[in-house]
Amino acid sequence: MGDRTFGYSAQVKPFLWVFIVVTPLEVLLVELIVPWFWLRAVLLVFGVVGALLLGWQIWMLSKFKHSVDDEYLWLRYAREFEYRIPLAVIENVTQGTTSRTLHRTRSVVDGTLVLEISGSTNVSLRLSEPQAVDLGRRGAHDVTEVEFWTDDPGGMVRALRK
Known part of the structure; x- marks a missing residue:
């Protein structure tokens, strides 16, 4: 997965944990x-499945981190x-928080790939040549800049400047 890894989910994980803790209270309520057993059973199944999905999301955010190896910077968001x-x-690599609030984990805006967490990025890259980025149904784009969030922007900048 790379020589050095960097998390990006410290802002999101507390909210996911809150929902996991609240789910049993919701089921009890x-x-x-x-009063109807059949409805309680259905809502119980939905509650359990919801809690499992939240747990899976927390695990995926912890497992698939950004990483830097000898040749590449790997930017990820879960799977x-x-x-x-x-x-x-x-x-060029710079550190600094920007807020775009695009309401998407990934977007291309004016030739910049934006990978935001909670509406913010804190590391910016300028690329010497365009890189192709496929956004799935939103199409392929050439980007010359990348903005993304990491929990350790200083460490990321140091790793990329070596």
């Missing part, structure tokens, strides 16, 4: 309020996407 950027095309 449904048991007390809803949703993974982009590989050759270190040789990274012209």
Whole structure:
């Protein structure tokens, strides 16, 4: 997975844990309020499945981190996407928080690949040559800049400047 890994989910994980903790309380409340067994059973199944999905999301965010190896910067978001950027095309790396609030984990805006967490990015890359990025149904784009979030922006910048 690379020589150095960098998390990106420290802002998101607390909210996911809150929902996992609240789910049993919700199931208990449904048991007390809803008089029909069949509806309680259905809502119990939905509650358990929801908690399992939240747990799976937390695990995926912890397992699939950004990483830097000898040749590439790997940018990831759980299993949703993974982009590989050759270190040789990274012209400039800067640290600084920007807020775009695009309401998507990945977007291309004016030739910039934006991978935001909670509406923010904190590391910016300028590339020496365009890189192709496939956004699935939103099409393929050539990008010359990348903005993304990492929990350790200083460490990421140091790793990319070596």
